[in-house]
Amino acid sequence: MRKSSLSRYVVLIPSSVMIGVFFAIPFALILLVSVSSPADDADFRLGFDLQHFERFATWFYIERALFSAGLCALIAAISMAIAFPFTYVLTTFKRRAQDLWLIYILAQLSLSEVLIAFSWQILLSRTSGIGNIMAMLGMVERSFAMTPSAGAVIAALVYLTVPFSVLLLFPALSRMDRSLLEAARTLGASPVRTFFTVVIPVTRPAIISGAVTVFVLTLGAIIVPQVLGRPQHWTLSVLITDQAIFNFNMPFASALAVVLLALSASVIALVSWLGRRAEA
Amino acid sequence: MMTTLRRIYMALFALYLIGPIIVITAVSFNAQKFLAFPPRGFSLRWYAAIFVENDWFAALVNSLTIAAASALLSTAIALPVAYAAWRYGLRYARALFALGIAPFILPPVIMALAFLLFFSSVGINGLMANVIIAHAIFLLALPLVTISLGLESIDKALIEAAQTMGASSWTVFRTVIAPIAAPFALAGFAFCFVLSLNEYIIALMTVGFTVETLPVKIFNALRYGYTPVIASIAVLFLLVNITVFSLIARFSNLARILGAMD
Amino acid sequence: MSGLIIDGITKKFGTVTAVEDVSLTFTEGEMICFLGPSGCGKTTLLRMIAGLEEPTTGSIAMNGRDLTQVPVHQRDIGMVFQSFALFPHLTVGENITYSMRIRGHSRSEREDRATELLDMMHLPGMADRRISQLSGGQRQRVAIARALALNPQIFLLDEPMSALDANLREAMQIELRKLQQELGITTVVVTHDQTEAMTMADTIVVMGKANVLQSGTPMQIYKSPVNRFVADFIGTSNLLPARMTGADTAQVGDAALHVGTNAQGFTTGDEVVLMTRPEAVFVRPASESAPQNAIKGRVTFVRDIGATIEILVDCDGHEVISVLTPKDWPDVRIGQDVHVEMPKDACSVLAP
Numbered sequence: 001m002r003k004s005s006l007s008r009y010v011v012l013i014p015s016s017v018m019i020g021v022f023f024a025i026p027f028a029l030i031l032l033v034s035v036s037s038p039a040d041d042a043d044f045r046l047g048f049d050l051q052h053f054e055r056f057a058t059w060f061y062i063e064r065a066l067f068s069a070g071l072c073a074l075i076a077a078i079s080m081a082i083a084f085p086f087t088y089v090l091t092t093f094k095r096r097a098q099d100l101w102l103i104y105i106l107a108q109l110s111l112s113e114v115l116i117a118f119s120w121q122i123l124l125s126r127t128s129g130i131g132n133i134m135a136m137l138g139m140v141e142r143s144f145a146m147t148p149s150a151g152a153v154i155a156a157l158v159y160l161t162v163p164f165s166v167l168l169l170f171p172a173l174s175r176m177d178r179s180l181l182e183a184a185r186t187l188g189a190s191p192v193r194t195f196f197t198v199v200i201p202v203t204r205p206a207i208i209s210g211a212v213t214v215f216v217l218t219l220g221a222i223i224v225p226q227v228l229g230r231p232q233h234w235t236l237s238v239l240i241t242d243q244a245i246f247n248f249n250m251p252f253a254s255a256l257a258v259v260l261l262a263l264s265a266s267v268i269a270l271v272s273w274l275g276r277r278a279e280a
Numbered sequence: 281m282m283t284t285l286r287r288i289y290m291a292l293f294a295l296y297l298i299g300p301i302i303v304i305t306a307v308s309f310n311a312q313k314f315l316a317f318p319p320r321g322f323s324l325r326w327y328a329a330i331f332v333e334n335d336w337f338a339a340l341v342n343s344l345t346i347a348a349a350s351a352l353l354s355t356a357i358a359l360p361v362a363y364a365a366w367r368y369g370l371r372y373a374r375a376l377f378a379l380g381i382a383p384f385i386l387p388p389v390i391m392a393l394a395f396l397l398f399f400s401s402v403g404i405n406g407l408m409a410n411v412i413i414a415h416a417i418f419l420l421a422l423p424l425v426t427i428s429l430g431l432e433s434i435d436k437a438l439i440e441a442a443q444t445m446g447a448s449s450w451t452v453f454r455t456v457i458a459p460i461a462a463p464f465a466l467a468g469f470a471f472c473f474v475l476s477l478n479e480y481i482i483a484l485m486t487v488g489f490t491v492e493t494l495p496v497k498i499f500n501a502l503r504y505g506y507t508p509v510i511a512s513i514a515v516l517f518l519l520v521n522i523t524v525f526s527l528i529a530r531f532s533n534l535a536r537i538l539g540a541m542d
Numbered sequence: 543m544s545g546l547i548i549d550g551i552t553k554k555f556g557t558v559t560a561v562e563d564v565s566l567t568f569t570e571g572e573m574i575c576f577l578g579p580s581g582c583g584k585t586t587l588l589r590m591i592a593g594l595e596e597p598t599t600g601s602i603a604m605n606g607r608d609l610t611q612v613p614v615h616q617r618d619i620g621m622v623f624q625s626f627a628l629f630p631h632l633t634v635g636e637n638i639t640y641s642m643r644i645r646g647h648s649r650s651e652r653e654d655r656a657t658e659l660l661d662m663m664h665l666p667g668m669a670d671r672r673i674s675q676l677s678g679g680q681r682q683r684v685a686i687a688r689a690l691a692l693n694p695q696i697f698l699l700d701e702p703m704s705a706l707d708a709n710l711r712e713a714m715q716i717e718l719r720k721l722q723q724e725l726g727i728t729t730v731v732v733t734h735d736q737t738e739a740m741t742m743a744d745t746i747v748v749m750g751k752a753n754v755l756q757s758g759t760p761m762q763i764y765k766s767p768v769n770r771f772v773a774d775f776i777g778t779s780n781l782l783p784a785r786m787t788g789a790d791t792a793q794v795g796d797a798a799l800h801v802g803t804n805a806q807g808f809t810t811g812d813e814v815v816l817m818t819r820p821e822a823v824f825v826r827p828a829s830e831s832a833p834q835n836a837i838k839g840r841v842t843f844v845r846d847i848g849a850t851i852e853i854l855v856d857c858d859g860h861e862v863i864s865v866l867t868p869k870d871w872p873d874v875r876i877g878q879d880v881h882v883e884m885p886k887d888a889c890s891v892l893a894p
Contacts, residue, residue, distance in 0.1 A: 008368050011360045018357045019379055022417045026394035033397055086293045099529045107521035112478035112495040115514040119300040171539025220387035222481055237389040244393055257390045437627035440594050443614040444621040445641035459631045
């Protein structure tokens with residue numbers, strides 16, 4: 001008995017080493033570097049220096065952080081709102097039709113953000129996009145480009161996150177007891193009332209946790225704001241990339257990453273706290 | 281009335297999802313060198329270009345190599361963790377499991393920066409192995425979750441039944457647990473493969489200047505203007521994604537993996 | 543010594559005692575039913591015989607070999623699980639011959655044995671079916687065939703009928719009993735269904751909270767249960783509070799009754815429960831002269847279900863049921879005053 005329980009731990013050694021060395025250490029490094037000092041002969045010098053956080057604490061960067069949070073909240077709300085009815089109908093489909101849709105949704109979800117940004121760039125361009133089609137149909141006099149604009153960023157970010165929203169809602173909706181709906185109908189509720197008074201309340205935990213996930217996911221978007229937006233539409237993720245790759249300012253990039261981490265973590269914590277309080 | 285509304289909604293939603301893909305597909309068959317929709321003429325030259333033009337083809341090979349290797353590595357790291365957490369309920373394994381999920385939940389740019397700092401600190405720069413390891417760790421959540429779903433689908437009575445018929449621990453693993461969990465492990469591998477293939481920021485920050493993957497190359501190309509090759513790659517990638525997920529749906533239980541009851 | 547010997551077995555899960563100091567001896571080839579409500583420890587006891595749980599103290603031996611320290615896969619047992627636990631990734635034939643495959647029996651040997659067992663279980667030609675294609679009853683047959691493939695020393699079944707339809711159950715109980723007698727294999731069945739236990743068992747072991755209350759043949763237990771719990775659990779019984787007025791007499795309300803069985807030796811003044819079985823109780827109209835050994839009551843319900851008639855009588859606040867065949871039917875109606883006759887031999891007294 002004793003011998004075999006030791007071997008249970010032995011088989012975990014390689015995985016522990018991989019996760020420890022390549023996740024825990026790099027992750028700790030970000031925290032360390034975010035409070036390091038800049039150096040002339042190296043990327044950074046370890047120490048305890050809050051100057052990068054002081055630099056963040058200027059209106060320009062705070063405004064960027066607030067903009068990022070606001071944009072992500074907006075995207076999460078739109079994405080969940082349009083995905084919910086679709087997923088609800090999807091779960092009523094036959095298994096085979098469901099599988100086909102799920103395959104497509106997964107395929108789109110996995111599609112590189114680079115390719116999605118490119119597709120929307122084409123779709124909103126003057127020569128080969130919606131503007132062109134509208135001009136051909138005679139709806140507008142001449143075609144026009146719809147990028148860069150805030151609308152383009154929002155449309156593409158929602159497009160990027162909608163497959164996630166569908167998949168995050170899918171478990172709760174497909175496990176929902178359908179007799180609840182029939183019960184509501186026999187008690188005199190119309191389909192619309194049933195939807196709002198039964199379906200949404202019953203799946204509320206999934207809606208909330210799904211919205212948080214989409215929020216955090218959108219925080220990670222990098223290409224879409226750059227390709228489809230103007231600099232005022234750039235999010236924290238874009239700024240981090242910019243600092244790390246083009247300005248080689250690792251300490252400041254790390255400090256921004258810590259802010260991004262804190263933002264994600266606090267939203268997750270806040271919402272799970274709200275969820276627990278609602279349950280109690 | 282309701283059904284009409286519902287149909288209109290579903291049609292609009294489907295159009296939103298598929299519309300951009302249709303435009304991209306049309307553009308990819310364009311005969312001209314510039315992008316145009318509706319397309320002028322029909323040609324497969326932009327598909328041929330992926331395989332004929334050396335720099336595109338090299339990026340494709342890089343991407344495929346990295347995706348296959350990181351998916352394999354990720355699945356190999358996940359297997360013992362998911363197994364020990366399920367079979368023995370080890371607290372240590374469950375902690376490792378939670379730690380393995382974390383990278384996927386964080387915004388990818390954070391992990392990208394973490395890997396960049398790590399590899400430059402230890403002085404190993406620009407190797408393909410770097411991005412393979414980085415992707416394996418970043419995507420570890422996928423095989424962890426699919427494998428534990430597979431393991432949890434095994435009724436513990438099946439294991440006891442095998443034991444009463446004379447199976448030792450190893451025989452139980454070989455004849456009962458492994459065959460049932462294998463399709464789920466394969467699904468984890470496939471998820472990992474597809475997401476690695478499409479991943480941009482980590483590939484850029486770990487090895488962006490030495491090993492160009494397709495998404496990195498596309499983004500670099502975007503700065504210098506558009507080429508229909510990008511459209512054809514988008515279509516190709518979508519087809520690869522669809523094929524992989526269809527295989528998962530065929531040989532594993534897609535609805536179950538995605539969280540529905542069977 | 544041959545047979546199954548359970549000696550002083552106790553099993554604790556943390557602070558909860560699931561089985562407490564159980565000792566039982568069974569002869570080889572016997573069919574034993576562990577009977578009791580859920581949570582009485584009967585399944586835990588079965589799992590300890592199988593080796594799926596380790597006893598906290600005590601020992602288990604089979605045919606002279608101490609099994610207590612033997613791991614489950616070396617015990618030579620066949621077990622049918624409540625959920626049947628058929629392997630979903632294997633066919634019917636592969637399931638049945640799993641134990642042979644892992645011991646390296648040849649393919650042809652396995653195929654022959656699978657055919658033989660499927661014929662025995664009335665499932666000819668099903669070897670290549672998938673488990674998901676089988677009905678509940680077919681699954682049970684496959685589970686039984688699989689457990690018996692290597693002629694184990696002992697055959698264990700955990701609530702084997704609970705996943706079946708009610709009408710299938712009775713047929714399977716009889717079939718399982720016949721199969722067991724044919725093979726002469728020592729068999730332990732866990733059940734909470736007293737009819738099932740009565741139908742199949744040579745020996746019934748009635749369990750209540752973690753220990754054995756009574757063990758004996760079905761008839762012994764039915765006719766003279768040791769206490770109120772066993773009486774209630776095995777069949778229907780009429781239970782009336784009484785006080786002993788002698789070694790074989792008791793006072794029930796204002797009636798003095800003779801008692802046939804006083805197994806626990808109650809003496810004058812003891813508070814007891816007087817038990818009768820419904821089919822041994824007769825009802826007579828109050829207008830007739832009072833029979834021997836009777837109490838008074840009023841009819842509250844008459845339930846005529848063809849083969850039998852049940853008469854429910856209220857006797858000073860206690861319900862007494864009489865089950866009669868139509869030829870014995872007294873002409874009584876709801877609300878009528880009656881004598882309830884409880885012949886001496888039908889009366890036994892139990893601890894309250």
